[in-house]
Amino acid sequence: MTPQFVDISAFQGNIDFVAYRKWAASFDGIARIAIKATEGTGFIDPNFATNRAKALDAGIDVLLLYHFARPDLGNNASAEANFMQSTIGNVRDSDLVVLDYEVSSPQANASWAYAWLSQQEANYGKLPGIYAASAYIQQRLNDPRLTKYPLWLANWQFSPDARPPVPPPWTSYEFVQYTDKATNVPGIAGTVDANIFLGGNTPMSNIPQGWTDDGTTLKGPDGTPVVLGFRDHVLSNNWDPANIPLEAEHHDLILEQSNKALGAGQSQMYRKTRMEFNQQMGVFEGWLGQELLWYQKQYQALLQKIADLQQQLNAEQAQIATLQAENDKLNALLEASNLGKINNLAQQIAGLSQVQ
Secondary structure, eight states, rough: OEEEEEOOGGGSSOOOOHHHHHHHHTTTOOEEEEEEEEEEEEEETTTTTHHHHHHHTTSSSSEEEEEEEEEGGTTOOOHHHHHHHHHHHOOOTTTTEEEEOOOSSSTOSSHHHHHHHHHHHHSSSSEEEEEHHHHHHHHHHHGGGGGOOOOEEEEEOSOTTTOOOTTOOOOOOOOEEEEEOOOOTTTTTSSSEEEEOOOOOOOOOOOOOEEESSSEEEEETOOEEEEEEHHHHHHHOOOOOOOOOOSHHHHHHHTTTTTTGGGGGEEEEEESSEEEEEEEEEEOOOOOHHHHHHHHHHHHHHHHHHHHHHHHHHHHHHHHOOOOOOOOHHHHHHHHHHHHHHHHHHHHHHHEEEEE
């Protein structure tokens, strides 16, 4: 079974680490847990010291101690690394120090991350790790200098069996955070982030037969591109090769006319389905049948409206024809009346001429 573990902070409250250790070690005999330690240059998670001490007392084998980066505050990367080191002190050989990199700001770039990781490598004499999401890596961390640091990938497929594609420039990942809504984890109340451990043994992406992929752009047989989250979805869901993309991804002000509550988002039509994305739901396959039924009903309504208008037009044309016929009769009568008057005048004139 693939080893699983969770990552915790003060939000999880009190934890039964003995119960948790039993569950975490049930997969491969090694219990792992990730614990938030610090943030920025002055914040220490309120439960860090307690969580770490109790985890060690319970016999948890591997601790991933993570620091939440705040380059958005203008902080120096080395200063944040040193703050974490001064807070947590020495770590065991089995433990891993990790940079949690996820804030959105211009300062959050590959150079900042590299500076933090390099400083922490110098502090501990071993490689730290980095946690980041697939899209975040593609947008901000495409720097080959980072690839020597173990990757903890955030990609919420909501299944421990999911194996999302490896985002360049990395070629493998150590860990995957597959959900933020794990429940029924022994020793932890409520929901919690859950992860799998693969140790760098990342399987090859499942590229559909006849398609191509360069690590960033997946292409159907005719060259139509599939990128970002849509690419990840195809590569991680045993995609039917015949379900080819019919168009490039584009933005819709309304994703589904039959479900306007979805709002705006990205979409891409395929032969057998339609891929959609919005901020609330992430990537999902749209309800194509429901959407098609909506359009069919609109089409039938339009056909009925056209038929009604045609009927109205026919009635109006018949009325026009009737009026035209009446007008022709009236003109004929008028013409006949005028001819009679003219004849009478001619006769009168002729009579007057005879008298003279």
